Amino acid sequence: MTMLHVDLSGLNAMLHEMGDAAEAAARPVAQAASQVLYDEVKRNAQGIRQKSGNLARSIYQVYSQANSGPGHATYHVSWNQRKAPHGGLVEFGHIQRYVSFVGSDGNWYTAIRAGMRGKPKPRRGASQAVKDAYYVTLPAPKQVAAKPFVRSAASKFSAAADAAAAKLIEEIG
Template sequence: MANGRGNPDGSAFHIGFDTSGAEAWFDGVALATEESIRPAAQAGAEELYFEARIRVPMSAESHYFYGKNSKSTGVRYLFEPGSLRNAIYQVFSKDNSGQMKATYHISWNHQKVPYGFMVEYGTSRAPAHPFIRPAYAARVDFALEVARAHLVKRVGEAI
């Protein structure tokens, strides 16, 4: 809000602005933005998560994975169809996030399905059947748009 006054003799004038209202509005926008970052990032991560679950190859029958245990002894693990798909997760990364930044990881649980890396990247005996990298390539632009739209909506509601 502006106000002005002049000297009676007309030799000078003064004008001032009260910006407290604008400062409060900007503070509200900043707070709404900060509070909306994580939900917006999660909305985008959700798109990538679902795309990875759609793209993961799934065997028709149970299969074995051969590995070694902590004693370097050979072990045979039985996995049911859909084990890899069911092991895909999305999680908020506190270590990679901060003020005005939220990061989510989408991957598979390596403890539940230790063969996931071999599916994604292949081995010397088996070709790769990637699903995480193609999911990202196919949907990253859409996921970013979803996140942006979510952020704009939530900040707009707060304003």
């Protein structure tokens, strides 16, 4: 019987070192993939007809410390709800029940019935009848189509994966 002795300590050290490098590369790799998606979301938002440009300016990417850990990193790409509260209406579409207009200041407003001026607005959870009595209704509700700018960036997932792979190779060397 022949015994073969192989010293694998060098290979083990290299794999351990590569593992540490791969773990350290998690955040730059995730950021590279996130950047591809961020750029696509920005491009999509800029392609939507704009009134003020707030939606396009509100797009962000941010590192999520709460959802990340050793060896994995998470980035969020979305729009800032405070800068562009209408982002959800654009992304998912909506039904418009009331007459709306753009004021002299460039902001959108919902038309209020003449007899209701000066009275407090209905609460968010108020009944439909209370809201209909306060605002000027359209003759028929209008479906406003969705113009997805975040969800449509999913078409760039393969490009994001390619960017992540390239960054990983660059980081590990």
